[in-house]
């Protein structure tokens with residue numbers, strides 16, 4: 231698969247306030263191209279708020295988020311998606327009865343020129359285009375290890391494979407930046423290891439940048455190239471995983487929570 235041209239994602243002084251509560255307080259970090267950047271912190275630290283701003287769901291009160299030449303805080307979710315920013319939600323979001331192949335094909339909708347309506351009307355150019363998209367779908371399914379599940383309804387797969395199918399659907403958008411919201415939550419140990427290996431593969435062979443919100447510290451430490459730690463909406467640490475792990479402020483924040491969910 232071809233590596234993408236990926237600009238840095240630069241979050242600067244990002245602030246989000248909800249009626250009297252500061253969910254994000256002048257937070258800054260940079261996601262270097264082709265790296266996995268984890269955003270971690272205890273419950274209520276502001277991680278989801280951060281994701282919601284990056285994907286255009288929440289409006290920032292102040293600060294900026296630049297992806298290359300684009301200012302994301304001024305854009306709507308579909309415009310941000312149009313720049314190649316794909317988000318995978320914590321909850322399952324695939325249509326359960328559609329086959330894995332059809333679900334992944336839907337992920338390519340943004341990239342179709344003739345559109346699936348023309349394909350349905352059997353224009354020759356549309357049929358050719360659909361064939362190419364189906365080939366790409368097969369390639370991506372093989373990349374995440376789901377080639378043999380392509381003909382099955384997504385809803386019939388074990389949970390871990392459904393999450394991988396969602397990752398595959400996001401990859402079908404040919405993204406440059408992936409936002410992964412707790413990708414291994416609810417998975418068995420085996421599924422966690424496999425998913426982490428696939429995410430590392432996405433970074434290593436596709437060169438896509440990945441922002442990862444994750445409570446599983448084992449997965450964060452194994453996968454992340456850089457980690458930003460939030461606590462009560464403030465950035466309390468930022469750096470390499472091993473540095474952040476030994477940072478006294480980080481240890482204090484997690485001990486205070488009393489639940490590191492290992």
Ligand SMILES: Nc1ncnc2c1ncn2[C@@H]1O[C@H](COP(=O)(O)OP(=O)(O)OP(=O)(O)O)[C@@H](O)[C@H]1O
Nearest residue numbers: 248251252253271272273274275276277278279280
């Ligand atoms: N839409 C909203 N309206 C009001 N307050 C909100 C809203 N979204 C988040 N908050 C508040 O902002 C703070 C940060 O919440 P956020 O969900 O971003 O934390 P989090 O780090 O993702 O937590 P968790 O790990 O529990 O998912 C919390 O105090 C939360 O109650």
